[in-house]
Amino acid sequence: MTQNSKIVTHKILCNNEVLELTNQRVIFWKSQSSLILSDLHIGKSAHFQKSGIPIPSSILAKDLERLLELIHHFKANELIVVGDLFHASYNSDLDEFKDWLTQFNNLKIKLIKGNHDRLKTIVYEDFGIEVFHKDLQIYSLKFVHDFKKTDKNAFTISGHTHPGVSIKGKGKQRIKLPCFQVTESQLILPAFSLFTGLNTKDCPKNCTNYCFTEDGFFEV
């Protein structure tokens, strides 16, 4: 995100909690001053580079720049990451992330481990990240990485699938957009990192897709 890109929000109510969806791929949870996000895949570009595939390193820098702006904008003091914070094994991207973290005095990070988060727990501790292996419940919201089944007692927030919608128009036009998928009992976050693909195939039953562009939200 560059300085002049807009942060557009769209408020929804989930189990009596007000969540602000943003077009910058995060949710702001005002009552907790938390940002909820998923699938940062930090280390992905360096991982590709290690394997001989030249992917620009500046991807991470831009993702982090955008996150910083969001933290300031919402005056958030906590990040709830619902998985896939790190992409693969330890590499230089993670060092860059560590440096980036030093600018905050008291930013708490809670991570629900995703399938990509395979580093040893000690590494996460070293980053000052509080790790939850299966899930985390705060009030009536339950955070998991990959949604498996509906919880009767909680509203589940997950990531993992990198949801997107494909909008078809006349004349063979097709536009793919990232989205938040919301039903009565769950919400799936779009992937935060811009170096991720979109999955437009899977969609929970009776779900509303809140897709977004640079300027706004619309429902599909």
Add this chain to the structure above:
Amino acid sequence: MSNFKQTQGYKIIENWMAEKNQTPFSFQTQTWERYHNNFSGMVVAPTGFGKTFSVFLAVVIDYFNNQKNYKKGLKLIWVSPLRSLAKDLAKAMNTAVEEIGLDWTVEVRNGDTPTKDRRRQERNMPDVILTTPETLHLLFSQKRNSRWFKNVNCIAVDEWHELLGSKRGVITELAIARIRNLSPKTRIWGISATIGNLEEAKNVLIPYDVKTTMIRAKEKKKIDIISLLPDEVEELSWAGHLGKQMSSKIIPIIYENTTTLIFTNTRNQSELWYQILIEEEPDLIGQIAIHHGSIDKVQRNFIEEAISNGLLKAVVCTSSLDLGVDFKPVDCVIQIGSAKGIARFMQRAGRSGHSPFETSKMYAVPTHSLQLIEVSAVKEAVKQNVIEARQPYVLTYDVLVQFLVTLAVGEGFKADETYELVKEIHAFHYLTKEEFDWCIHFITQGGNTLKAYEEFHKVVLDEDGFYRVKSRRIAMMHRMNIGVIVSEVMLFVKFFSGGYIGMVEEYFISKLKKGDAFILGGRVLEMKQIKDMTVLVKRSKKKKAITPSWMGGRLPLTSYLTHFLRLKLNDALTPNNREKELKFLHPLLKRQEANSHIPKHDEFLVELIETKEGFHLFAYPFEGRLVHEIMASLIAYRISKIAKRTFTIAQNDYGFELLSDQEIPLNEENITEIFSKENLIQDVTVSINASEMASRKFRDIAVVAGLVIQTQPGNRKTNKSLQSSSGLIFRVLNDHEPNNLLLKQAYNEVFDYELEKVRLQSAFKRISKSKIILKRAKNFTPLSFPLKVDSLRGTMSNEDLSKRIERIQKRALK
């Protein structure tokens, strides 16, 4: 000549042939003599006349005459685009070598060669090796590979015309450059079928400062083109139909001939036609087979052998059988629908009547009325001996990047020497030092020229000045991805009980649900499960099944063919007596003239038709599908500048349609300006989303340059954490590294190949010189009807479609 004929080598071969009661064709002796005189060159001859032996025996003769020039190891490298050709060629060469009494070994090396044989070859190379361009590059990626190429006397490139117009041509050029660099005296010989730009083809193959020659066989293949006509003109649908009603005419032809090849244009159509034919004539079951690129290799080999042995009456196939081994029993070829080009038409016709002086027989089965005009156009082109040119690729940075890494994986390379090497070949003649340096930078430090990628160490510069790949993993991954043939993500289809049937695109399977039936290889299958890139199926008894569509294979008409098409249309109303097709179409053409107009060669027709659906604009440039796609969006853009409109766009090889729900503000006053050639390229750039098309082009480039790892079908190990789509990388590079040369290449390819800029410009130039005729009609005209049907295609299922076509047709006939 006389001198050469006195040589020992020539006499040996002459005697050998005489024993078999053969005399060499004059182009063969000519080739032998030129080779003897140290020429490189190109042989142009039709199939079946022994063009293989023209070059092969040239080397043999030279060996007998100048044994001192020949060292142990590889003497002749025989490159051909097809693996399947190699086996039979090697057999023929081995027989010849044995009968002549030479102690040479002739062996095949390609992707099918067992590891054991490869290792043996690497220890002890044969005298002659038959291989593919990709395999040569794979050899370059081996340690200490240059020792194999130190004493190569000749590189022969078979079917050069097939390689020329693709990136495979570029990797062939590179392979020749490297081998020539290792043995500078290597002679280079190409073998080609007739194409429109033979001289250029020769110069691309042999850009070096050596003596070159072109040898053309005087022998000509005779081709009989017969169009199959239905009983009445109305019987043949105007468009879109498969021409199902023609199947009753095809069956007798199958019975009249020994073996018939039935060519269709897509794999999808071949599956459908196979079903149609066995439905029409169940007795053929067991004597008819289906052959296309997505059918399992073992099965395909089995079918090819069955054809060779005369066990089959007919084979429904696609371009999969365009090239390849000569099938002796094949004495008849049927082309269903348009062959899309003169060269392809002749190539396919040539598959029948293979022996010299036999006539090739080709039945053309039109699938709609207008294709009859096309048949008549092809006949004219064949008569006038006009045939398409193949455009060589240039400045393919992706191929260069791949080649550099290949060298780095192999023996390592020095920058300056390699720059000189690649600059010599045609594809990189205009490569600048900056661009070359960028490529080096790309493989050593990533793309960004300002900042190195920290973790990126694909190719490393050693202290001795050589660039090398150090990581075994990277080397292995690179070897697996050598080549420029990029395919869709394919899944193997396999019976639960074992046994492979073929391949389908992931895209197609993703739309199927468990239990759905689909057709592949002529069998109805029920999808059960997807596992490890494999679709597990069982036989299905369902009557209704979906036929997969494969993305590839939808070719546009070539500009040569469309040129003849316009000429024929010009004569359409007054056909001479020998024009059977045009005479047959006469009633239909008369209706077109009555309701609208038939464009003469110096006219350009635009029709405005209002129906319940909305307001249609039809235009008929006859320039082929790709050009029409661009023209359509361009014209839509120009019209919408007059008044805001949304258009649905459809196109086929003859013209395009714009459909709007509001009246189209086009009239006699503004039409010239709308179709003007002024500001053409600017308007095109605005009207089409160039970046979207470039993103599509980038797909192949990303794979060739190693940015995307291809997953082989059936491969259990997928590099999951390294998976990304080319679209994603395209976006990322656009945002982060707009100066990336590979991106530039993608945009260039859009404008040069996809847009066919030159063709587009010449089309508009032609239109600007033509008289533009604007007609208003109440109903669909015979010319517009095919377009209407094409545009229905996307949205409706097969069944409804036929009903709907019927209805529209009735209305139009009123």
